[in-house]
Every structure is written in structure tokens, then in C-alpha cells.
Amino acid sequence: MALCYNLLPVNISSSFKTDHYAKETQQISNNESLIITSSSKHYNFPAISYPNSRGNHVCFEHEKRLNLFKNMLINVGQERPSECLAMIDSVQRLGIDHYFQEEIEQILEKQYYYSKMLPKSSHADIYDQDLHKIALCFRLLRQQGCHASQVSNVIKSFIGNGGKIYKNMDDQDIDGLMSLYEASHLRIHGEYVLDEAYTLSSQALHKWIPRLDNRQARLVKNVLKHPYHKSLATFMAKNFFVDNNGIDRSGWRNILKELTNLDANLVQSLHKNEIIQVSKWWKDVGLANELKFARDQPLKWYICSSACFTDSSLSNERVKLTKAISFIYLIDDIFDVYGTLDELILFTEAVNGWDVADNIERLPYYLKICFKALDDVTNEISNDVLRNHGWDPTNSLRKTWAKLCNAFLVEAKWFASGQTPNSSEYLKNGIVSSGVHVVLVHAFFLLGQDINIDNVKVIDNNPGIISSTATILRLWDDLGSSQDENQDGNDGSYAECYMRENNGASIEDARNEISNMIEDAWKQLNEECLSPNPFPKPFIRASLNIARMVPLMYSYDDNHCLPRLQEYIKLHLFEGLSNDVDILEEENQALECLIENRTITCEEETSLLSSLQFGSEDGWLSSFYSCLIKKYDKEKVVEGKFKELEKESSDSTLKNNTDLLSCKAEYYHQYGEY
The missing domain is CATH 1.10.600.10 (Farnesyl Diphosphate Synthase)
Structure with a gap:
């Protein structure tokens, strides 16, 4: 019997065995940047501009936690299937599921067959009559391309006729209502039960918001406004570990949190390098x-x-x-x-x-x-x-x-x-x-x-x-x-x-x-x-x-x-990284590139500048970048920034600094004051 969805070949290797990494790190002469070249044809981290020693450490720790979490995912999938669904949901919400595609497909294939082989009368029992588990399973299967009609039939048992909540459905089950609401966004034309599930869950959640504590109310509002299926995972992942707690008998959440932070460092550095490439191309064209x-x-x-x-x-x-x-x-x-x-x-x-x-x-x-x-x-x-x-x-x-x-x-x-x-x-x-x-x-x-x-x-x-x-x-x-x-x-x-x-x-x-x-x-x-x-x-x-x-x-x-969009840009390029010197230099280089090549508006430049974490000794750098936003700013503001910058106390005065003089000359030229 064939699955109702294709288990298409995945081009990202998901085994990542120890010997897979034997060729993963190479020192690049001259600039000492780190390259990660996976043995899989379709997976690689392009060159990242960390010094080699630090880059090796970040990638080694990333590799270690990646392998550890994969083993946990496989083991939990065999022993506790419902908890495994929560693990899959977590990596998808964090936007790192591409590392685990093979494991996810194997686990969901078993879940699909397991539910399909049971008699219809037993469907709800395999989920312990738990609306959250049923709705989550349906959503994960449908995201894989499966119609999952056998699971959607279980959802019917929670919904009555005429828009009323059926006796099996507890309208105080906030987690279940949120999961049902999330699942309903994957409905297709003609799925009237899911249309009704969308309406019922939405109404019930809105009703409960005034009665919830601040954390729960914020979580419910966020789900109603940004359902997972219709939102970018990378945009919604920031508060994941604050908002989501659940079953974790193996300690996998801590491992996942560490992996996510390490991945953010690697990926954000990669995005900054790509921005620099795009900006240079655009300027050259x-x-x-x-x-x-x-x-x-x-x-x-x-x-x-x-x-x-x-x-x-x-x-x-x-x-x-x-x-x-x-x-x-x-x-x-x-x-x-x-x-x-x-x-x-x-x-x-x-x-x-x-x-x-x-x-x-x-x-x-x-x-x-x-x-x-x-x-x-x-x-x-x-x-x-x-x-x-x-x-x-x-x-x-x-x-x-x-x-x-x-x-x-x-x-x-x-x-x-x-x-x-x-x-x-x-x-x-x-x-x-x-x-x-x-x-x-x-x-x-x-x-x-x-x-x-x-x-x-x-x-x-x-x-x-x-x-x-x-x-x-x-x-x-x-x-x-x-x-x-x-x-x-x-x-x-x-x-x-x-x-x-x-x-x-x-x-x-x-x-x-x-x-x-x-x-x-x-x-x-x-x-x-x-x-x-x-x-x-x-x-x-x-x-x-x-x-x-x-x-x-x-x-x-x-x-x-x-x-x-501005918030997404900040998350994409500047937030979530530690404040070490190498990363601060990357942030500064990326911001300078954006300003110099006029890739963002004045408001966006100002917003990004204010989001960067400059140390007390780096105040002059913040002032200097503020001056670079001269093309949009009012004269008195820029003049004041120049004066402020020239007064900065440091080892030597910046008053005659070449870069500062060049910046002032360009500014006065802009206003016709030659």
C-alpha cells in the first residue's frame, strides 16, 4: 500500500556521521576564513568570516549538538511517538528542520501507517483523546503533503453540528484550541469540518484572552495573528523557548536551544556576507x-x-x-x-x-x-x-x-x-x-x-x-x-x-x-x-x-x-548574536555596506543603528555611522554629530581623522557648501 504523499528524495544529508565531518573544515590561506564543505552534494556552509580558531570551535559545537539531537529524535520517535511530534514541531518552528528531513519523513511515515491501520473507532484512542496531539499530528502530516483524511476524521469527533462544541471538546483546553486553530490553516476547498474548526477555535481563543495570565494571553494573541503555516519560521522563532514548554523527558529542549543559538551565529554571518556580495554587485552594475x-x-x-x-x-x-x-x-x-x-x-x-x-x-x-x-x-x-x-x-x-x-x-x-x-x-x-x-x-x-x-x-x-x-x-x-x-x-x-x-x-x-x-x-x-x-x-x-x-x-x-519587515531585517542580520569583537566587526561592516550603497531608508538605517550593541569604548563608531546617514538628515543634526564626534576622548583626537574629514567634505558638498 503506497503512502498518500510522496516521500521524495531529500538532497540534504541527514545522517551527518562522525566521519562525514573529516573534510568539513579547511583553512583558507591568506584570510584564514573557515569553509564547511559537506560530503553531501547539496549541503554546505559557504565561507564564513570568522577567524579560524573561533570558527572551528563554533562549527565543532554545532556539529556535536546536531548529531546529539538527531540521535534523540530517532530514539524518542521509537519510544514516545507523541513527544517526538513535539520535537518535529519545534525544529520546524525554529527554522532548522532542513537538517532533519530524512528523520522527520521516516517518523511521520510510521505515524501515518500506524493511524491508517487501526479501525476508525480506535483513532481517537491512539492520541489519548487529546485534541492537541490529534491536531498537531494532522498538521505535521499535511505539511509533508499527506491528505491525512484519517486524522481529520478524528477531529470531527470534537466538533458538533451547528457550530457547537461537542462534549468531547473541552473549551478550556487552551493548548488543544491553539493546535486546532493552527491545523485549520492547512485546509483545502471542501473541508467543511476544518472550516468549522477554524471558526470555533478562533472564537473560543478570543473569548479566553481576557481571562489568561500575561504570558498565555500573549501566546494566544500571537497564534491568532501569526499562525505557523502562514508565517516565516525565522521571523517567529525569537520567543520560541520563552513561549513553549512541554514534555521533555530526555532533555532535548536544552540541546535544541544550544543548537539553535550556534546555528544562528553561523547563518547570520553567512547572510551578512551575502548582503555584502549583493551590495557590491548592485554598485558595480x-x-x-x-x-x-x-x-x-x-x-x-x-x-x-x-x-x-x-x-x-x-x-x-x-x-x-x-x-x-x-x-x-x-x-x-x-x-x-x-x-x-x-x-x-x-x-x-x-x-x-x-x-x-x-x-x-x-x-x-x-x-x-x-x-x-x-x-x-x-x-x-x-x-x-x-x-x-x-x-x-x-x-x-x-x-x-x-x-x-x-x-x-x-x-x-x-x-x-x-x-x-x-x-x-x-x-x-x-x-x-x-x-x-x-x-x-x-x-x-x-x-x-x-x-x-x-x-x-x-x-x-x-x-x-x-x-x-x-x-x-x-x-x-x-x-x-x-x-x-x-x-x-x-x-x-x-x-x-x-x-x-x-x-x-x-x-x-x-x-x-x-x-x-x-x-x-x-x-x-x-x-x-x-x-x-x-x-x-x-x-x-x-x-x-x-x-x-x-x-x-x-x-x-x-x-x-x-x-x-524592519523587525525581520534586524532578526536576520543583527539580533541573537553574542557581542564578541569578530561579530561586532561583521555587524559594523554590514551596516556600513548598507548605508554606503543606499540599500535601506533613513528610518531603517537609524533603527538598525540603534539596535547594535556598542561598548562604551565604541561610542565614536556609533557617532561616525550616525554621520553617514547625512543624506536624509537635517543640517543641524549632522552638524551636531560632527561636533560630538570631534569631542570624543580617545588616545588621539579624531578632529583631523581622514575618514571624518572625507565624511564632512561629502556632506558640505551635498549642501553646496564648497
Whole structure:
């Protein structure tokens, strides 16, 4: 009897035996950085800029705890299956489950068979009539791609008719209610029991919030606002060990906490190096200087790719995907805020006929350099995929850029002609113009798994897993974020189309309709992720992660800022690390790179600067970075910072320091005071 989900091969080795690490550390001459090169073809930590002695220690401790926790996971899985489910849930919530994919699949396969073989009348008994265990098991199985209908049938026994809580369901079981609420977010169309479970659990949890202590109330609010399935694990992991206590007969939580902290040190250092690579590339390309009307946000683009590819081994893939994402934003701005309709038609023709020299020659200069840069990045990524995976994706990548430009042009023509599309036309085109297809087609080829003629045909034609993700992004964007992009663009929105078609409908009515449509799109995405489907697990995770990233990218506050995205950046790059000298130098280098290359806004720079932990002897460094934020600041503030910096007491005065003088000269030049 076959499983109802595919146990697809996992490309990340999960055994990590002792001899596996014999080749893991190499000293790199000249810069003494540490490289970790796993014997698994698809797993490696790229070079990390720790001094060799410290890096060896961090990696040795990481390896030791990784092996220890794996052994615990296997042993607990054999002896106490329900506790093992809590272990799996923990590593997934902490965003480190990629180390344990093989073990997780083996454990959940046994869990699936065990529940399937028992008679229906005994299903609830194997979970001790425990709603928390039942709901958790269902969620974990469904996350693996299993329909898990036999477990969802058990959930029925807790829910009565007409929206009433059944006698077996204790409405004071907060853990059970939270688990049921979490599980309900993996429902698909037609699962009315889970629809009812969502409503009941949500209502019950809201009812209980005023009666709970502060810790429990905060935990419940967090679950209601950020259910695991629809949230990025790395964004939600910060308070995991504070909020979650449970069965731990083996001491695995302490080991997991130590492993998570060590992993954070390695991964954050890796992300900082990637930021530096992206910033250098962006500066070298020079498009920010040539296309001054366009958004200049490499950090935001990188954060998108790092959310898509969370596995630490995918460093090169994150950098490459960031380059592709940058052109989605650049081309969007060309169509939306700058290009004339005639110019946009020429550019679209050039992209559709990629190799036709006459089409390129007819382009105005600013479009010609944009196309040349796009061609360079497309060739770079294609060559990389061909070299690593033996498939040339050039045609597929060009097709997806052509589709994007065609969709942008449709919107430009609508605006130029004054035509107002109906909501169906708008959304159909908007799914393509969201750019999600471009991101995920690049992601598919960069991951390099299960590339064959049949799958390439599917991926080229905007399959459901891509279109549902794109629908989520487009509708989230249309909830009101487009006006907060600080642009004078020509974007329409689904809300406008809806209100035109429904006389008397208010903006609130439109927002409610959009929220319901986003929920439907999530159901569709959940269904697309179930097996059988043609896509490998890493690609499915990438698609889900793009959908999970969307709220961070489009949740604007009253000040037109993105507080959740800024918090995510801080977590990603600066928080959770110890304050030793080597890491502080990395933080400073990363911050300096962000400021120098104008990758973040003034508010984001100030927020990141305030989050760094400078020692008393490093006050001059904090002041110096404050001066670097001169391009946005008021004159009197910067002048005061210069004076403050020059008064700093140290071994020698900084008044005549070359870097400080250069900073002042650039500032005065900025304000015309030569």
C-alpha cells in the first residue's frame, strides 16, 4: 500500500556521521576564513568570516549538538511517538528542520501507517483523546503533503453540528484550541469540518484572552495573528523557548536551544556576507545612478530571496535570485512611473524577441542599458544552472520575463486609454504582473531538482502552485499598500474594480472581499502542495515561503513604513548574536555596506543603528555611522554629530581623522557648501 504523499528524495544529508565531518573544515590561506564543505552534494556552509580558531570551535559545537539531537529524535520517535511530534514541531518552528528531513519523513511515515491501520473507532484512542496531539499530528502530516483524511476524521469527533462544541471538546483546553486553530490553516476547498474548526477555535481563543495570565494571553494573541503555516519560521522563532514548554523527558529542549543559538551565529554571518556580495554587485552594475526614478532597495530584494531559500546551504542561490528580483522592481518602475507608452511597447518587443538586434537598437539609452543588464544576469544564472545541474534554462527564463513585460504593458495601455478593466480581467493580468512567476521559475531552476522536459513544460505555464501564490501577493498588495510605495505610479487595484462593479460598496466591503479571496487562494495553495504533484519538496517550500513573506512586504503602518519587515531585517542580520569583537566587526561592516550603497531608508538605517550593541569604548563608531546617514538628515543634526564626534576622548583626537574629514567634505558638498 503506497503512502498518500510522496516521500521524495531529500538532497540534504541527514545522517551527518562522525566521519562525514573529516573534510568539513579547511583553512583558507591568506584570510584564514573557515569553509564547511559537506560530503553531501547539496549541503554546505559557504565561507564564513570568522577567524579560524573561533570558527572551528563554533562549527565543532554545532556539529556535536546536531548529531546529539538527531540521535534523540530517532530514539524518542521509537519510544514516545507523541513527544517526538513535539520535537518535529519545534525544529520546524525554529527554522532548522532542513537538517532533519530524512528523520522527520521516516517518523511521520510510521505515524501515518500506524493511524491508517487501526479501525476508525480506535483513532481517537491512539492520541489519548487529546485534541492537541490529534491536531498537531494532522498538521505535521499535511505539511509533508499527506491528505491525512484519517486524522481529520478524528477531529470531527470534537466538533458538533451547528457550530457547537461537542462534549468531547473541552473549551478550556487552551493548548488543544491553539493546535486546532493552527491545523485549520492547512485546509483545502471542501473541508467543511476544518472550516468549522477554524471558526470555533478562533472564537473560543478570543473569548479566553481576557481571562489568561500575561504570558498565555500573549501566546494566544500571537497564534491568532501569526499562525505557523502562514508565517516565516525565522521571523517567529525569537520567543520560541520563552513561549513553549512541554514534555521533555530526555532533555532535548536544552540541546535544541544550544543548537539553535550556534546555528544562528553561523547563518547570520553567512547572510551578512551575502548582503555584502549583493551590495557590491548592485554598485558595480550602476543602474541606481542611471535609473534614478527607480526604487533603490537591494536589501529588500535580498530579504525576499532569503525568505524564499531558507536552507543555509543555498547561499549562491540566494544571491542569484536577488539579482533576478531586482529587475522585477526596476522594470515595474519603468512601466509604472517613467516610460512613455511608445517606449514601453519597444521594450516589450525587445524582451519578446530577445535576440533580435534591431529591436534592441531602437530602444532609448536608459532602456538599452536596462535590457543589457537583464541579459547579463539571465545569462549568468543560466550558465550557473547548466554548470551545476546540466540543464540550460535560458528559454524558460526569457519566456517568464516576456510574460511579465506583456502584463505590465497591458496595465500601461489600460491607464493610457482610460480603460477600466473588470475585476476578473484585472486579477488575471495582475497575477502575472505580480512577478511571482518570475521569482519561482528562477527558484525552480536554481534549486536544480527534478528538472526534466515534463516539469519544465509545467513550470513554464504558470501552474497552480505559482498562480495561487501570485494571487496572495497581488491581493495583499491591493489591500492598500500600493499608495505607500512613495511613488507617483499608475497602479490600479482590485478594490477599485470591485467598488465600480458593486454599486454602493464601500472600501471596507472591498477589503473584506479581498480578505476572503486571499483565504481561498491559501486553500488552493495548500491543495497544490499535496501529493501527488510533480514538484520537489524544496520548491514547494520556496513557494510557501514567498506567500508567507507577503504580509511583511505589504503591511504598512500610518507612517508609510514597514515595521514588520524592519523587525525581520534586524532578526536576520543583527539580533541573537553574542557581542564578541569578530561579530561586532561583521555587524559594523554590514551596516556600513548598507548605508554606503543606499540599500535601506533613513528610518531603517537609524533603527538598525540603534539596535547594535556598542561598548562604551565604541561610542565614536556609533557617532561616525550616525554621520553617514547625512543624506536624509537635517543640517543641524549632522552638524551636531560632527561636533560630538570631534569631542570624543580617545588616545588621539579624531578632529583631523581622514575618514571624518572625507565624511564632512561629502556632506558640505551635498549642501553646496564648497
